[in-house]
Amino acid sequence: MVALPLPTLPDAISILQSLSLDLRWTWSHEGDALWSYVNEELWERTHNPWVVLQGTPGERFKALACDRKFLDELAGFVAVRERYLKTPGWFRSSEHASRLGGVAYFSMEFGLGAALPLYAGGLGVLAGDFLKAASDLDVPIVGIGLLYQEGYFRQVLDASGAQQEFYPFNEPAAMPIEPVILPEGGWLRIPLEMPGRVVLLRVWQANVGRVKLYLLDSNDALNGPPDRGITAKLYGGGTETRLMQEIVLGIGGWRVVKALHPEIEVCHINEGHAAFAIIERARQQALKENIDFWDGLWATRAGNVFTTHTPVAAGFDRFPADLLRKYLPYVEGSIAGDSLTLADILALGRINPDDEDEQFNMAYLALRGSATCVGVSRLHGEFSRRIFQPLFPRWPTCEVPVGHITNGVHMPTWDSAEADRIWTEACGKERWRSDPGTEVANIAQVPDENLWAMRNKSRERLVHLARRHLATQLRERGRDAEAVHTADTALDPNILTIGFSRRFTEYKRTDILLRDLDRLGRILFNENRPVQIVTSGKAHPADTEGKDMIRSWINVARQPKFRQRVVFLEDYDIDLAQHLVQGVDVWINTPRRPWEACGTSGMKILVNGGL
Numbered sequence: 230m231v232a233l234p235l236p237t238l239p240d241a242i243s244i245l246q247s248l249s250l251d252l253r254w255t256w257s258h259e260g261d262a263l264w265s266y267v268n269e270e271l272w273e274r275t276h277n278p279w280v281v282l283q284g285t286p287g288e289r290f291k292a293l294a295c296d297r298k299f300l301d302e303l304a305g306f307v308a309v310r311e312r313y314l315k316t317p318g319w320f321r322s323s324e325h326a327s328r329l330g331g332v333a334y335f336s337m338e339f340g341l342g343a344a345l346p347l348y349a350g351g352l353g354v355l356a357g358d359f360l361k362a363a364s365d366l367d368v369p370i371v372g373i374g375l376l377y378q379e380g381y382f383r384q385v386l387d388a389s390g391a392q393q394e395f396y397p398f399n400e401p402a403a404m405p406i407e408p409v410i411l412p413e414g415g416w417l418r419i420p421l422e423m424p425g426r427v428v429l430l431r432v433w434q435a436n437v438g439r440v441k442l443y444l445l446d447s448n449d450a451l452n453g454p455p456d457r458g459i460t461a462k463l464y465g466g467g468t469e470t471r472l473m474q475e476i477v478l479g480i481g482g483w484r485v486v487k488a489l490h491p492e493i494e495v496c497h498i499n500e501g502h503a504a505f506a507i508i509e510r511a512r513q514q515a516l517k518e519n520i521d522f523w524d525g526l527w528a529t530r531a532g533n534v535f536t537t538h539t540p541v542a543a544g545f546d547r548f549p550a551d552l553l554r555k556y557l558p559y560v561e562g563s564i565a566g567d568s569l570t571l572a573d574i575l576a577l578g579r580i581n582p583d584d585e586d587e588q589f590n591m592a593y594l595a596l597r598g599s600a601t602c603v604g605v606s607r608l609h610g611e612f613s614r615r616i617f618q619p620l621f622p623r624w625p626t627c628e629v630p631v632g633h634i635t636n637g638v639h640m641p642t643w644d645s646a647e648a649d650r651i652w653t654e655a656c657g658k659e660r661w662r663s664d665p666g667t668e669v670a671n672i673a674q675v676p677d678e679n680l681w682a683m684r685n686k687s688r689e690r691l692v693h694l695a696r697r698h699l700a701t702q703l704r705e706r707g708r709d710a711e712a713v714h715t716a717d718t719a720l721d722p723n724i725l726t727i728g729f730s731r732r733f734t735e736y737k738r739t740d741i742l743l744r745d746l747d748r749l750g751r752i753l754f755n756e757n758r759p760v761q762i763v764t765s766g767k768a769h770p771a772d773t774e775g776k777d778m779i780r781s782w783i784n785v786a787r788q789p790k791f792r793q794r795v796v797f798l799e800d801y802d803i804d805l806a807q808h809l810v811q812g813v814d815v816w817i818n819t820p821r822r823p824w825e826a827c828g829t830s831g832m833k834i835l836v837n838g839g840l
């Protein structure tokens with residue numbers, strides 16, 4: 230066993246370790262009081278049980294082990310968790326359960342919470358919500374992703390409103406994950422062929438309630454220095470590093486599935502990044518059954534599902550053919566009858582297999598290798614059929630085999646404590662975990678006063694949070710005490726609050742409200758119906774236009790005239806998103822059609838009674 234950096238826990242409370250490694254605490258608040266009791270200060274600061282355990286002195290644990298009240302509460306919490314883990318949920322109790330061995334869900338990003346910063350934006354948050362929902366619904370899914378030493382950047386704005394990016398180091402020991410240990414002992418390492426060498430991939434495990442997420446990382450002492458950095462940075466490095474990451478995710482990931490979950494039958498590729506899993510799966514099938522590659526692909530393709538997220542063809546990942554020749558030569562001749570050549574693989578990712586200048590397109594491989602392909606909203610499905618039309622030259626567009634399943638969100642991650650109470654009283658605790666029934670009728674019965682009280686309370690909480698954040702931002706930018714003091718009067722808990730937070734980029738038109746400042750002023754300062762705005766968001770480090778939009782908001786928020794009614798909060802992440810979607814009354818989304826493939830942030834508002 231790899232030693233985890235924890236104080237030794239007395240036997241009576243040793244269960245705390247596995248409780249702290251179950252990321253269900255990112256959405257279920259059953260254990261909050263318990264963690265707060267262990268170490269109130271650390272809990273308030275981090276809301277991360279794993280950090281609470283690591284930062285609490287040994288004497289405290291000795292005391293807790295003899296604390297009757299604590300032990301009783303712990304036993305109660307453990308019983309609730311056991312019930313959650315063991316009682317069959319919606320899927321396992323359904324007639325379909327026996328027909329599905331399991332699903333492996335591949336994604337380049339997973340956004341489960343601040344404690345595991347392995348995401349950049351919407352794609353990752355969706356993948357995180359997907360795993361949480363699978364756990365609640367008891368669907369047999371495992372996640373496959375990468376463990377980055379540096380996740381996405383943290384945003385700090387300087388005095389002029391310019392975005393600065395910081396990349397904190399993801400210390401694996403400080404994250405709520407554990408190494409996957411083999412039954413015979415030793416860390417599971419997956420060998421992966423790279424030109425002239427074999428790279429070893431370490432396998433980590435995160436527990437998401439009932440669901441396991443496996444994370445691969447190449448930072449092993451046995452690898453050469455360049456290889457140790459393959460999984461260093463999410464979307465970092467150039468084209469070649471990106472290709473290596475996608476080989477690690479797709480090919481390495483499928484090897485993890487084979488090693489740990491032979492029962493798995495469905496390979497779900499969340500965006501084209503992981504499409505090499507299709508090739509590895511077919512190749513292994515061919516080797517096992519002693520058939521040729523194409524029969525292997527034909528046999529396994531029925532179990533592959535591809536979700537495409539990109540609204541424009543230019544968004545797909547593409548690689549020069551020579552890079553594939555460099556990285557995949559070992560597949561050639563690895564199967565009986567020499568039935569697989571590199572030319573074949575290249576053909577799977579091209580419109581015209583013989584066009585040497587055409588780059589290899591991961592989405593084409595994903596589509597050709599999957600029996601089911603879906604976009605993420607009806608409109609996006611429609612556009613995806615047009616984007617993939619070149620692969621089906623004589624087909625009518627409407628018959629291009631791409632459907633859609635609209636994205637969703639995991640409600641318990643986004644609802645506030647008040648909203649949860651109202652929903653529970655009206656519709657019961659199991660409301661999101663079974664087929665929808667009488668929920669609509671039941672929630673309609675809730676008196677207006679109760680809903681209004683919830684809105685007022687949530688808005689007030691957001692206003693206080695915004696003031697605290699703002700004061701910190703001003704202090705850190707070196708502003709004097711008087712300026713910091715202005716944060717106390719920013720926003721008003723009794724005014725209609727409009728909000729949005731998202732990536733700042735041209736197509737999202739995040740500056741649209743600022744195009745006519747006089748008109749904006751008239752709306753915000755209307756005497757009878759005043760309005761205020763809270764916003765937040767990051768721009769991609771290379772997106773100067775997006776960064777300019779952030780600066781425009783900062784410039785408006787800093788004008789004495791607007792200061793009380795417009796606030797920009799730094800460093801948008803899942804934590805901040807939760808506060809925003811719970812607190813605002815009206816969420817605004819202004820993308821250019823059809824560039825927003827789905828857009829999920831607005832869905833998080835509804836459960837909290839916002840519009």
Ligand SMILES: *Cc1c(COP(=O)(O)O)cnc(C)c1O
Pocket residue numbers: 349350351352354731732801802803806807827828829830831
């Ligand atoms: C929900 C969410 C997103 C995605 O929002 P969109 O409306 O789809 O852009 C991005 N980042 C965070 C932190 C989120 O919570």
